[in-house]
Amino acid sequence: MRAPILFLAAILLAFPHLQAQVIPPTSRARVVIPWNHFHDFAEMTEVLRTLERASDGWMRLESIGRSVEGRELWLATLAKPGDRSNVTKPAMWIDANIHGNETQGTEVALYTLWYLLENRERLPMVQELLARSVFFVLPTLNPDGREWWIHGPNTEHSSRTGKAGTDNDRDGAIDEDGPDDLDGDGSITTMRMRVTRGGTHIIDPDDERFMKRVKPGTEGTHVLLGAEGIDNDGDGAVNEDGPGGYDMNRNWPSDWQPDWIQGGAGPYPFCWPETEAVGAFLRAHPNIAALQSYHNNGGMILRGPGAESAPAYSASDINVFDALGKAGEKMLPHYRYMIIWKDLYTVHGGSITWAFENLGIFGFTNELWADGQYGVEFGDREEFRKERTLWDERLELGRNLRPWKPFTHPVHGPIEVGGFAKTVGRVPPPFMLEELCHRNTAFTLHCAAEMPRLSFGEVHLERVDGELWKLRAEVRNAGLIPTIADHARRRGVVRPDIATVSGALEIVAAGRISGPVHDEKFARQEHRPERLLLPAGIPSQGRVTLQWFLKGSAGAAPKGTLRIEALKGGVIEVALPEAR
Amino acid sequence: MNGLKLCVVLMLLLPLSAQEAGVQAVLEGLKQAPSGATAVPIRAGVTGFFVSGAGDAEGRPVVLVVAGLNSDHLLGVRVASALPLALQRLAATDASLREALERAAVLVVPAVEPERLAAAATAPLRDVRGNATPVDDDNDGLVDEDGPEDLDGDGIIATLRWPDPEGKLMASSEDPRLMVNADIAKSERGLWRIVSEGIDNDGDGLINEDGPGGVDLDRNFAHGWKESETSVGWSAPSEEPARALLKFVTERGNVAAVFVLGHRDNIATTTRKSDTAAGLAPNGLLAEDLPWANGLTEDLRRILGANDGAEDAPDGGFHHWAYGQHGVPAFASRVAYRPELPADAKLPSGSAPSSTEGRWLFLADQRQEGFLPWKKLSHPTLRDAELGGFVPRFAEKLASERFDALVEAQAKAVAALVTALPKLQVRTLSSKALGGGVHEVEAVLGTEGRLPLFTHMARRARATRSLRLEFAVQGGRILEGEKRQHVDDLGPNGMKKFRWLVHCPGPLDVRVTAGAPRTGTAEATLRVEGN
Numbered sequence A: 001m002r003a004p005i006l007f008l009a010a011i012l013l014a015f016p017h018l019q020a021q022v023i024p025p026t027s028r029a030r031v032v033i034p035w036n037h038f039h040d041f042a043e044m045t046e047v048l049r050t051l052e053r054a055s056d057g058w059m060r061l062e063s064i065g066r067s068v069e070g071r072e073l074w075l076a077t078l079a080k081p082g083d084r085s086n087v088t089k090p091a092m093w094i095d096a097n098i099h100g101n102e103t104q105g106t107e108v109a110l111y112t113l114w115y116l117l118e119n120r121e122r123l124p125m126v127q128e129l130l131a132r133s134v135f136f137v138l139p140t141l142n143p144d145g146r147e148w149w150i151h152g153p154n155t156e157h158s159s160r161t162g163k164a165g166t167d168n169d170r171d172g173a174i175d176e177d178g179p180d181d182l183d184g185d186g187s188i189t190t191m192r193m194r195v196t197r198g199g200t201h202i203i204d205p206d207d208e209r210f211m212k213r214v215k216p217g218t219e220g221t222h223v224l225l226g227a228e229g230i231d232n233d234g235d236g237a238v239n240e241d242g243p244g245g246y247d248m249n250r251n252w253p254s255d256w257q258p259d260w261i262q263g264g265a266g267p268y269p270f271c272w273p274e275t276e277a278v279g280a281f282l283r284a285h286p287n288i289a290a291l292q293s294y295h296n297n298g299g300m301i302l303r304g305p306g307a308e309s310a311p312a313y314s315a316s317d318i319n320v321f322d323a324l325g326k327a328g329e330k331m332l333p334h335y336r337y338m339i340i341w342k343d344l345y346t347v348h349g350g351s352i353t354w355a356f357e358n359l360g361i362f363g364f365t366n367e368l369w370a371d372g373q374y375g376v377e378f379g380d381r382e383e384f385r386k387e388r389t390l391w392d393e394r395l396e397l398g399r400n401l402r403p404w405k406p407f408t409h410p411v412h413g414p415i416e417v418g419g420f421a422k423t424v425g426r427v428p429p430p431f432m433l434e435e436l437c438h439r440n441t442a443f444t445l446h447c448a449a450e451m452p453r454l455s456f457g458e459v460h461l462e463r464v465d466g467e468l469w470k471l472r473a474e475v476r477n478a479g480l481i482p483t484i485a486d487h488a489r490r491r492g493v494v495r496p497d498i499a500t501v502s503g504a505l506e507i508v509a510a511g512r513i514s515g516p517v518h519d520e521k522f523a524r525q526e527h528r529p530e531r532l533l534l535p536a537g538i539p540s541q542g543r544v545t546l547q548w549f550l551k552g553s554a555g556a557a558p559k560g561t562l563r564i565e566a567l568k569g570g571v572i573e574v575a576l577p578e579a580r
Numbered sequence B: 001m002n003g004l005k006l007c008v009v010l011m012l013l014l015p016l017s018a019q020e021a022g023v024q025a026v027l028e029g030l031k032q033a034p035s036g037a038t039a040v041p042i043r044a045g046v047t048g049f050f051v052s053g054a055g056d057a058e059g060r061p062v063v064l065v066v067a068g069l070n071s072d073h074l075l076g077v078r079v080a081s082a083l084p085l086a087l088q089r090l091a092a093t094d095a096s097l098r099e100a101l102e103r104a105a106v107l108v109v110p111a112v113e114p115e116r117l118a119a120a121a122t123a124p125l126r127d128v129r130g131n132a133t134p135v136d137d138d139n140d141g142l143v144d145e146d147g148p149e150d151l152d153g154d155g156i157i158a159t160l161r162w163p164d165p166e167g168k169l170m171a172s173s174e175d176p177r178l179m180v181n182a183d184i185a186k187s188e189r190g191l192w193r194i195v196s197e198g199i200d201n202d203g204d205g206l207i208n209e210d211g212p213g214g215v216d217l218d219r220n221f222a223h224g225w226k227e228s229e230t231s232v233g234w235s236a237p238s239e240e241p242a243r244a245l246l247k248f249v250t251e252r253g254n255v256a257a258v259f260v261l262g263h264r265d266n267i268a269t270t271t272r273k274s275d276t277a278a279g280l281a282p283n284g285l286l287a288e289d290l291p292w293a294n295g296l297t298e299d300l301r302r303i304l305g306a307n308d309g310a311e312d313a314p315d316g317g318f319h320h321w322a323y324g325q326h327g328v329p330a331f332a333s334r335v336a337y338r339p340e341l342p343a344d345a346k347l348p349s350g351s352a353p354s355s356t357e358g359r360w361l362f363l364a365d366q367r368q369e370g371f372l373p374w375k376k377l378s379h380p381t382l383r384d385a386e387l388g389g390f391v392p393r394f395a396e397k398l399a400s401e402r403f404d405a406l407v408e409a410q411a412k413a414v415a416a417l418v419t420a421l422p423k424l425q426v427r428t429l430s431s432k433a434l435g436g437g438v439h440e441v442e443a444v445l446g447t448e449g450r451l452p453l454f455t456h457m458a459r460r461a462r463a464t465r466s467l468r469l470e471f472a473v474q475g476g477r478i479l480e481g482e483k484r485q486h487v488d489d490l491g492p493n494g495m496k497k498f499r500w501l502v503h504c505p506g507p508l509d510v511r512v513t514a515g516a517p518r519t520g521t522a523e524a525t526l527r528v529e530g531n
């Protein structure tokens, strides 16, 4: 990366008006938000409204649809007030919490909004980023799953789904037998029962809060009965058809596979209102050039492809992903940059793969929070539990471990209920949430800063002969992200960039210069030279050179405007220079 | 002025082509259920017609017949509209169909997207596979900017051919009017290019590369969907009519077979067997489903006179989805296959017509219509261009003349599907006293018919609820056996025994009920004496 001082100097040169407005970064926050708290839907909505009110027109809140249970899908747009070029500027999309239990992504998204708004006048880098980009932020894609996870009885893993009724056990009844919070503590923990024979576990002699599996052939004193719950529908199975039961991150039309191959995929792509609304929004905003979709957990910066069977990515696109992903590894200790199918598992029909493969948007999924961040090494399952307990006691003073409590179960009779609450494991401890929010925001803003940044290089006009003139222009992209991903070019899913010259002139021919400097070649666009198409766009941190043969009016040198329109790079214009 | 008068006046005012007038009549006909059929709403403006025997037809297994997925297949729509009455006529003389319609039903949806039919019928005559959704086919940022034009004003979008040293086509040795790919291996040389009639409206060097509209509904379903192609929609299904159809089928749960009338065909050739790797959706029939599929396909081929088919690999067709993901037997009929040619048929070249096109050309020659001889035409960008070739929808026109016979054939095909549906029965229900008021009750479940209760695909895809078998003995106690159990399948024409041990203090009724939405329900009751 460039030296930061040089970079700042370059910004100040480019935006001299910034210098006067810089406010010391230590000044008091305009809006105070507790960053050690997981917001439920009402609280999240209130935070968004507060931010919008305090934003001086920089933030606009709108609902892009409604969830299955009728909650608004709040989308915050951050854009320079009253700037007409907002619709063509490169935009970054940020969403979170598509899996209802993957809670902290929402806080990261809120933090990103807050951080950008707070610092829009304090920090030149923020100011510059906001001047040339737009941010679309959807803090929760799955408000129903989130609300259910926060207020309903759950484990750290449950409530991944949305809340559309699903007949998981195909018995004709919908969501009729989910877990039950027998002890009413808001978490679904484990049931154990004392038995006289056939026991599989004993109470751990080292620590009576834990169960220890006995060796095969030995009798234990207890059996474990699984997650808290009863057989609500009397079919002999416990908790076999809980709320929802599908996966909205398998519901996007890129390498989509049916439910029996890709669990949770749903009956067809975009079958749920939440995914449908986001899909429609992304399609309607071709200026979105970068994307982040927050999940938890494991400490990963994930990119596609999602499956080995999906088409491979081009080397030039992989270079872009690699440069961003490796920067992320440095900014996010304990996080690794990974390829979904290769380093994690196969995902058919994921959202970020659809965005890249079908819309040409470079995007990552950050899996927020890694066990290693606890600062302890974890061993096998039993070791893990003990380490986690120790950590819970010493750093969180026993917030998460629920001691065994007696309960009379309708089928099993006297049992005990206990284990870890849902608030440990996949989400960070609250006191570490702010750091998580900040580091991930910083990485995502780094991606945003690397969206296409177009400018003209050398532009010159010279007389060839008589009334024929040659215009040559270099178009540069300072961003890592090209205006058109190579994958998108191959699939024809992003409109080519368009170069036009207009004014008092006539276009004889237009085309691109290719080849090395000492052996340049002019490749003419055979048809429609007035609309020069650049199907490969302006490359990553690269340039293209364009050339026109023009006739001026009445023998005079051509006068007019040269214009580049890139769906993901914005529009730049320059007046034709004086002839040499 | 009342509505009817207004309508009449409007019809007089609007200059309708014969084609459009035909469509209007068809659309009018779709508004009312034919006598003996019940209307079922599919979505706003789309109605299905339910045909079944007496009694409550709700909940019976259904053979779903769908037409009008493509708006240039009006023949399918017309034939489908006539099916309810044709099926009733058949049932009057066919006892097995009559019996099948007592336990199953046929649901005909003649036009999946009726609003598109009228628009597609406006002059000139052309192939309009896609719907009205704008698509930027050539990804140039301009949408629907370069469609076909009727250059010679004959009301027909025909074909342009022009000589080009880089062309890949040459005149066929079968008949020089036909254009075929040159085979380099045979030292042949391509000299021509072809494109549909029109000009380069947007000056990009291509002709008709981005015409009006474009999503092919019958390639817009999520099985084998070709996501990287244009004209197949941006999702599967992305189009409202396709989504509505799919929702209807999945929500009702009792669709047991599908029959599509349209451009697609999977009947004329042998069934395609899946050969995909594990972990991916199958691209044909599962081997376990071939026995029933091959037999039925052969019957349908005979009934429909289906010729001219190519192997049918899934590419987002409705019938592909119906089998591949919904797991029901699904067939696609082109309705009008090519009429058989006389044994001594000869083209002017003296050779017997051998290719598909050659055969159609023979028919066109015979009728002096359907093929336009190539003629010179001055074209704004093509040098030495000629206009000619097959008239769009010639096959449809030819078929309209044997409309009644086609309706009859499609009705027989649908009847073959209805009668092939499995007939679930409790074959026997018996008991044996073991003493002390304990009885062993035995039920034999059986199924008859060419189709299994569930296809292998349905079970693989978990696309169906399995057969639920319930056992009830009121006032008694079950000592052994399940009150409720799920049965995967009985196999085609299969039988299976189930036993329970019950204790009856006095004479009691035991009842066995078995069923699933796709199979219908069978039940039996038995009096068991106490002690």
Ligand SMILES: [Zn+2]
Binding pocket: A099, A102, A295, A296
């Ligand atoms: Zn997730």
